[in-house]
Amino acid sequence: MSLRTVGAVQGQLGFESMPRKLIKVTPSRLSVWADCPRRFRMAYIDRPTPPRGGPWAHSTLGAVVHNALKALFDLPVGKRTPDAAAALVGTHWKDDGFAGSEQAATFRERAAGWVHDYVAEADVDHDPVGLERWVSAPVGTIVAEGRVDRIDQRDGELVIVDYKTGRHALTTDDARGSQALALYVLAARRTLRRPCTKVELHHLPSGTVSSWEHTDESLARHLRRAEESADEFQLATDTLKAGGDPEVLFPPTPGRQCSWCDFRRNCDDGRAAGPQIEPWAMLAP
Known part of the structure; x- marks a missing residue:
């Protein structure tokens, strides 16, 4: 469902005049919403949470x-x-x-x-500022938060480090385009009150480091995207609580990702999209 459609329903229900609250946002929530609204509902709204699949x-x-x-x-x-x-x-x-x-x-x-x-x-002689550090801070219309693998301090500035073990080596474009890393920058600089612009993806299988130095403009672009997504899922959530139809507000997005979705057993559309892969299928050959 589009933001415009949900917004129209919200207006009919009288939500437009309500005070606006900051929306808590994690990279995981944003990723799941973009991937499949139905999966988002099952993961973050339905209680009790539907049973998930086994470990990968x-x-x-x-x-x-x-x-x-x-x-x-x-x-x-x-x-x-x-x-x-x-x-x-x-x-x-x-x-x-x-x-x-x-x-x-x-x-x-x-x-x-x-x-x-x-x-x-690597240089492991210096203690990081944070390891598996939870950061959370209000930015714009959201509260950006999440757990950062490592936060270094170099030359008086913080550096966000993310470990990767996936099948494919990463590039500068991956570091630049990572919404998760950009949100970590915004949250870390507010939480720890120090300058922070640089992000790094450390891909251990290839031994490579892909880095990007954010500007205010690039961070603002990531923030706008996060705010738009947060508005969408919050509007859908509020409308659901007011009696909206979950199938309309949180439609499935069938695709190849259904083959490894944790909620596949609870989704007819997902099972129809293709066969389930084995739990070890996403390992490198």
């Missing part, structure tokens, strides 16, 4: 790498060695979502190698 191997892999790197920075500087980092992968490892113990062992070894090589090349 690629998500397990990413979580293990994140946890290992966080644990590394909790160590004294002298113990932050590549071997220690690789060992922490084993400490935090889980087999959830993998095809079996053999496949899990293969990727455990692979992840340990990524982390080892990353720490061998």
Whole structure:
């Protein structure tokens, strides 16, 4: 449903004259709304929340790498060695979502190698300003918030660092176009009261770093997009609470993404869109 259509319904219900509240926004909420409004409703509005599917191997892999790197920075500087980092992968490892113990062992070894090589090349002698740091701040018509993998301070300015373990290497365009990283910049500079413009994507499988230096103009563009999406899902949510039709307000968006949707079992349209993939299908070959 378009913002204009929902807005018309809101006007009929008398919401236009109500005081406007700031809308809490996380990158995850924005991504899910853009992906599929029905999935958004199931994830964030329906109570009780419909049952989700099982774990995904690629998500397990990413979580293990994140946890290992966080644990590394909790160590004294002298113990932050590549071997220690690789060992922490084993400490935090889980087999959830993998095809079996053999496949899990293969990727455990692979992840340990990524982390080892990353720490061998990275500067780990300085303590980050934040690790898995939650930031939240009012910006424009929203409250931008989320959990940042790492926040560094370099030359008096904050740098947002996001770890990636996906199948494909990333580019400068990925860093520039990431709405999540832009929102983290806006929230971090308000939360920590320090300058912040730079974002970095650290892709461990390829050992590459893609960075972007935001300007006020580029941040404003990301903020406008986030505000528009937030208006849409908040209008739909308020209208639903006032008795609106959930199927009209939160329509499905069937597509290839339905093959790995966590709410597939609760969505006839999603199941009809295509076969479900295996939990390990999104791992790199």
